[in-house]
Amino acid sequence: xxxxxxxxxxxxxxxxxxxxxxxxxxxxxxxxxxxxxxxxxxxxxxxxxxxxxxxxxxxxxxxxxxxxxxxxxxxxxxxxxxxxxxxxxxxxxxxxxxxxxxxxxxxxxxxxxxxxxxxxxxxxxxxxxxxxxxxxxxxxxxxxxxxxxxxxxxxxxxxxxxxxxxxxxxxxxxxxxxxxxxxxxxxxxxxxxxxxxxxxxxxxxxxxxxxxxxxxxxxxxxxxxxxxxxxxxxxxxxxxxxxxxxxxxxxxxxxxxxxxxxxxxxxxxxxxxxxxxxxxxxxxxxxxxxxxxxxxxxxxxxxxxxxxxxxxxxxxxxxxxxxxxxxxxxxxxxxxxxxxxxxxxxxxxxxxxxxxxxxxxxxxxxxxxxxxxxxxxxxxxxxxxxxxxxxxxxxxxxxxxxxxxxxxxxxxxxxxxxxxxxxxxxxxxxxxxxxxxxxxxxxxxxxxxxxxxxxxxxxxxxxxxxxxxxxxxxxxxxxxxxxxxxxxxxxxxxxxxxxxxxxxxxxxxxxxx
Amino acid sequence: xxxxxxxxxxxxxxxxxxxxxxxxxxxxxxxxxxxxxxxxxxxxxxxxxxxxxxxxxxxxxxxxxxxxxxxxxxxxxxxxxxxxxxxxxxxxxxxxxxxxxxxxxxxxxxxxxxxxxxxxxxxxxxxxxxxxxxxxxxxxxxxxxxxxxxxxxxxxxxxxxxxxxxxxxxxxxxxxxxxxxxxxxxxxxxxxxxxxxxxxxxxx
Numbered sequence: 001x002x003x004x005x006x007x008x009x010x011x012x013x014x015x016x017x018x019x020x021x022x023x024x025x026x027x028x029x030x031x032x033x034x035x036x037x038x039x040x041x042x043x044x045x046x047x048x049x050x051x052x053x054x055x056x057x058x059x060x061x062x063x064x065x066x067x068x069x070x071x072x073x074x075x076x077x078x079x080x081x082x083x084x085x086x087x088x089x090x091x092x093x094x095x096x097x098x099x100x101x102x103x104x105x106x107x108x109x110x111x112x113x114x115x116x117x118x119x120x121x122x123x124x125x126x127x128x129x130x131x132x133x134x135x136x137x138x139x140x141x142x143x144x145x146x147x148x149x150x151x152x153x154x155x156x157x158x159x160x161x162x163x164x165x166x167x168x169x170x171x172x173x174x175x176x177x178x179x180x181x182x183x184x185x186x187x188x189x190x191x192x193x194x195x196x197x198x199x200x201x202x203x204x205x206x207x208x209x210x211x212x213x214x215x216x217x218x219x220x221x222x223x224x225x226x227x228x229x230x231x232x233x234x235x236x237x238x239x240x241x242x243x244x245x246x247x248x249x250x251x252x253x254x255x256x257x258x259x260x261x262x263x264x265x266x267x268x269x270x271x272x273x274x275x276x277x278x279x280x281x282x283x284x285x286x287x288x289x290x291x292x293x294x295x296x297x298x299x300x301x302x303x304x305x306x307x308x309x310x311x312x313x314x315x316x317x318x319x320x321x322x323x324x325x326x327x328x329x330x331x332x333x334x335x336x337x338x339x340x341x342x343x344x345x346x347x348x349x350x351x352x353x354x355x356x357x358x359x360x361x362x363x364x365x366x367x368x369x370x371x372x373x374x375x376x377x378x379x380x381x382x383x384x385x386x387x388x389x390x391x392x393x394x395x396x397x398x399x400x401x402x403x404x405x406x407x408x409x410x411x412x413x414x415x416x417x418x419x420x421x422x423x424x425x426x427x428x429x430x431x432x433x434x435x436x437x438x439x440x441x442x443x444x445x446x447x448x449x450x451x452x453x454x455x456x457x458x459x460x461x462x463x464x465x466x467x468x469x470x471x472x473x474x475x476x477x478x479x480x481x482x483x484x485x486x487x488x489x490x491x492x493x494x495x496x497x498x499x500x501x502x503x504x505x506x507x508x509x510x511x512x513x
Numbered sequence: 514x515x516x517x518x519x520x521x522x523x524x525x526x527x528x529x530x531x532x533x534x535x536x537x538x539x540x541x542x543x544x545x546x547x548x549x550x551x552x553x554x555x556x557x558x559x560x561x562x563x564x565x566x567x568x569x570x571x572x573x574x575x576x577x578x579x580x581x582x583x584x585x586x587x588x589x590x591x592x593x594x595x596x597x598x599x600x601x602x603x604x605x606x607x608x609x610x611x612x613x614x615x616x617x618x619x620x621x622x623x624x625x626x627x628x629x630x631x632x633x634x635x636x637x638x639x640x641x642x643x644x645x646x647x648x649x650x651x652x653x654x655x656x657x658x659x660x661x662x663x664x665x666x667x668x669x670x671x672x673x674x675x676x677x678x679x680x681x682x683x684x685x686x687x688x689x690x691x692x693x694x695x696x697x698x699x700x701x702x703x704x705x706x707x708x709x710x711x712x713x714x715x716x717x
Binding site: 047048050051166167169170173174176177180190192193220223224225226393394395396398399400402403406407410411414416419420423427431432434435436437449452453456457460461467499 | 520524525528532535542553557558560561565568572578638642643651653654662665666673674680696699700701702704
């Protein structure tokens, strides 16, 4: 309770309020641009956040940017059938048909209310869950940390890439290898893998890394494919007329919101299964449990079909903060980027955060309530007008995205090496994405790499254990590691069984590739 | 693309080579460790060695993993797609199939280009843009922030095929100024705004 008050006092200063409002506006504006989603917006805004200096206020602003970007994606899904990010694709299933029928205003209202409700209910669940979870995490020692990090990374691989988990695992390892360049943890206070090249001694800066991994490749893809993210609709922005919904509609939305907030939140808590999966699952679930006549409306502008993914999406975004805030382990690309922001601001995330920096911990949580309110009362009436400005031509947009990324990386150390590193990472990432390798695991491996090394070092040098004996001397560690192994192996075994069955089913079919 | 030389395998082979090199250097690190630290349970090369070996294993798995899985999965999605477009299905499995179909649509929408439609992509523009970025990185300090950025934005638009000259020049002039003011007065960081020669003349 005391902590919540600390958070409130951090969030309710003039500066913080102004920055949340500004963050929401910038976030929703950039979030509406096809191709640019929360990850890109936050990456570009990190240098600004670092410039602000005060970690709690900076994080509050970034939280505003995040919510703004998520909502901006929903807006462009509804109005022009152009989801900026994967997590709002499900929104366009029913949001766009609704707008086409002439109810664009109503669709925006439903989306705004659902995301507000999902985000707020998610934030309440987070408030309730954070403290007990952090208390449990405080019991952890280095071996448990190490094991939990391995569980987190495995989960990212297993849930994120069904049937292709090994590709995600390879990417996690790639990220950890990148992290081991330069002076690593306290156990490696000697530069390594620098080949005598001085600028590499500090290692790759995490800001440079996320620019190179997320912002730059997105711009490269926009260059390569001019039609990228463009909509399949009739090409016209929908007229926004009556934004009201009536009591009957509100009554229909309420149970959907209740169900999907909880479901979405729980999915969000699991590492690797983020807002995209939550929104698609929420949509499918509501369609299945809807009565016959309501089910037929799905895909043609169903109220439930719009409410479900919007609620689940926002609840899951909030849920993904749980492992990040309590354990310091990011479960998604977006929270990994927010974690980079925290570390750049000089804050060590982990279970100690709640006691050492209660203002930051609760400030972030309070800013979630706050960001949701700001979105609802300030952004939502403005959206129609911002949407009209939407058509920034790509010929202007792309140079700007690249320019912002380069300035951000340059400000890290004012050294051209940062920029070269960023460009190389951008090219490599582009090639990896062309080959359909997942990118978020790289940044998760990068962030966890150094901290894993610290915990491994502490566990190995602990006189209670000899070598790796902590694995079986500490039952919790063993359980975590077994969970990790099970998650990694299960999809592979499952995939093999499914393949065998399918093969039996259509033995006669000719295969061609 | 042939049946065996998939994108996964090409990347797998490249990463395998990189992981082997990394592993070699990781084991080579031992030479640089002073004798006193050699017997420590945790050394500078402990994690890199583990990582190197794990990386080799993961890339080998990526290379030898069957390609048939991808085709079977694509078929499954295609079937689910057909079922969903038929509109009606009964029973509990419908939800699963619907999600599959939507995942497919989701992937289509958000899909990156792949090696399959390699040729249609604007590779020339990309290469020109990367070259421009490298030049900008190299000459940012000497050329000063404002002029360098002006040329970056202007040439960037030209590379992408924009020809609305007035708008381009205006944007390229105003943006660097605005960002420089932001960086200097809001973020409190210094970037020399003008070319070195002029800055020296101004005594900056």
